[in-house]
Amino acid sequence: MANSTDAALRRSPLNAFLPRWFLTLLIPGACIGCSKSPHDLAPVRGVVTIDGKPFAAGKVMFAPVAKGESRNAGRAAFGRLQPDGTFTLTSYDADDGAVVGDHWATLIRLEDASLGERPSASPASALPPFSRVTYSQRITVLPNQENKVTLAFTTQEIVHYAEQDD
Template identity: 40%
Template sequence: MSRFYSWSAAGFCLVVLFACQGCFGGSGVPLADVEGVVTKDGKPVAAATVVFNPSEGRPSSGTTDEKGTFHLQFTEDYDGAVLGTHNVTISLPGNSAPTGPVASGTRPQRPKGSGIEEFKWPEPVTVEKSGNQFTFDL
């Protein structure tokens, strides 16, 4: 009986180990890499903030470089965005940057006269398992 018990305990431990495999090594949600370019009047826009807000779940954001290129981050440790449909908001730089976390889903109101322009992309975009390259021409 004790031999059966030791095998049962070992089997149970293996099942728990495999069941928790995704608990510690990943974000816990299906993510995909997302990159793209932001232009305005055909010219790259530097220092723009791009936010992908999914219909369910946490938003992802990124900032454009001097070529207008961005890469989204889900959290500080994980790149990408949640699979599915997203509304996109692009904030162009102004005299003062907004404060507050993007992850909360809401931002504080922008100061008047800040010079920040905010564009809501007119159509939702879909993040799929691969091939997520977007161009936003404002």
């Protein structure tokens, strides 16, 4: 008896139509906002220096600071450092920027052969080993404009954080 009921359900015109109809509405609806931030973003470009010289051996992370009682400050943005120390931040899509508002910026050192040739002016080889250093001041990303940021570190700051990193 169960077999005849199952066969009748499989032959039902509504059962055959419903999955296609449902998927036709579900798939496009599910993708709306998939890569769109629930927070406003603004483009951010910048440069990282140590003692005034470009630093290229890493990436930067901008972590948004929550406002008020909200715990959801938004997604962190990352930017890979180029040989001249410059970066462009990405949150969701390439180079889309960072969440508008205050951020803590962190320099993350990478020891990666794929970084290529480093400029001779880079202080990377003279620094003690470290994995990350947080910039001492909050960075504010302003809406409706390209934000240009300089993260200027000193060797003394790196040494201080390297001692705490062990």
